[in-house]
Amino acid sequence: MKLILLGPPGAGKGTQAEILSEKLSIPTISTGNILRAAVKNGTPVGLKAKEYMDAGKLVPDEVIIGVISERLAEADCQKGYILDGVPRTIAQAEALDKAGVVFDAVLSIEISDEEIVERMGGRRVCTGCGTPFHVRNMPPKVEGVCDKCGGKLEARADDKPEVVRDRLAVYHKETAPLKDFYAAKGLLQSVDNQPTVAATTTVILDALGM
Numbered sequence: 124m125k126l127i128l129l130g131p132p133g134a135g136k137g138t139q140a141e142i143l144s145e146k147l148s149i150p151t152i153s154t155g156n157i158l159r160a161a162v163k164n165g166t167p168v169g170l171k172a173k174e175y176m177d178a179g180k181l182v183p184d185e186v187i188i189g190v191i192s193e194r195l196a197e198a199d200c201q202k203g204y205i206l207d208g209v210p211r212t213i214a215q216a217e218a219l220d221k222a223g224v225v226f227d228a229v230l231s232i233e234i235s236d237e238e239i240v241e242r243m244g245g246r247r248v249c250t251g252c253g254t255p256f257h258v259r260n261m262p263p264k265v266e267g268v269c270d271k272c273g274g275k276l277e278a279r280a281d282d283k284p285e286v287v288r289d290r291l292a293v294y295h296k297e298t299a300p301l302k303d304f305y306a307a308k309g310l311l312q313s314v315d316n317q318p319t320v321a322a323t324t325t326v327i328l329d330a331l332g333m
Contacts, residue, residue, distance in 0.1 A: 124149060124203040124331070125225060127210070129301060130232030131294045133243040133287065134316065135323060138255070139232070140207040142324050149203040154187060154211075157194045168193055188218040195224060203227075212297050216304055229305040230327060234316035236291050243287050247276040260320070 124147050128136045140151040161169030162176065168189040175182045191209060194200070206226075210216040245258040247267075251274025256263045263269060267276050281290065305311040312330040317323040 125227045127206045127226055127229040129229060131239055132290045133239045134232040134234050136207050138320055139324060139327060140205045143205055149205060150199050151205045151207055152194055154208040157190055161190045166193060184215050184218055188222055192222050210301060213300055213304055216301055226310055228312050228331060229310045231302050231311060231313045232316055233313055239291060240284050240287050243282040244284060246282050248279055249274040250277055
């Protein structure tokens with residue numbers, strides 16, 4: 124099963140990708156994680172990416188696609204994979220096509236902007252291990268303390284309402300057009316966000332015919 128997860132920031136793509144990865148026994152490929160890994164491992168594409176990151180510049184599409192192609196060639200991706208956070212633009216989607224990267228389905232989690240703003244305002248992340256929580260949807264057992272490592276939970280600076288609205292504007296302009304791109308290929312499955320994480324997973328599995 125080769126999947127792309129689309130949806131605005133805060134739609135729960137990362138959470139759903141983790142659950143699907145476990146259920147389907149395939150890896151989640153997150154752009155941020157593989158960029159960091161490629162840089163750390165000093166691969167040729169990783170070194171190129173590092174130049175841009177060190178200069179505080181956006182890593183160009185061809186480098187990102189290079190990193191992803193490198194990662195998808197690894198043994199654990201032979202049975203499938205889930206792409207989270209890429210492609211972000213039509214140009215990246217076309218570059219993946221050109222690189223011969225194919226997909227079985229593209230899942231788009233549909234959720235309103237207002238709901239996203241409210242949801243992200245309640246997100247908390249462990250400063251120790253990075254585990255995400257939510258004050259309402261996934262609260263920790265002890266307020267402000269990570270269940271996993273006992274670290275301190277903090278709100279991320281990019282979860283402030285004004286920052287979230289800016290990120291949503293970028294999503295609607297650059298990433299939302301991908302829905303039409305993949306719909307034209309007959310790959311798009313739209314999934315309405317549900318009140319709980321488990322209910323959203325159920326709807327996703329239904330959409331995939333599982």
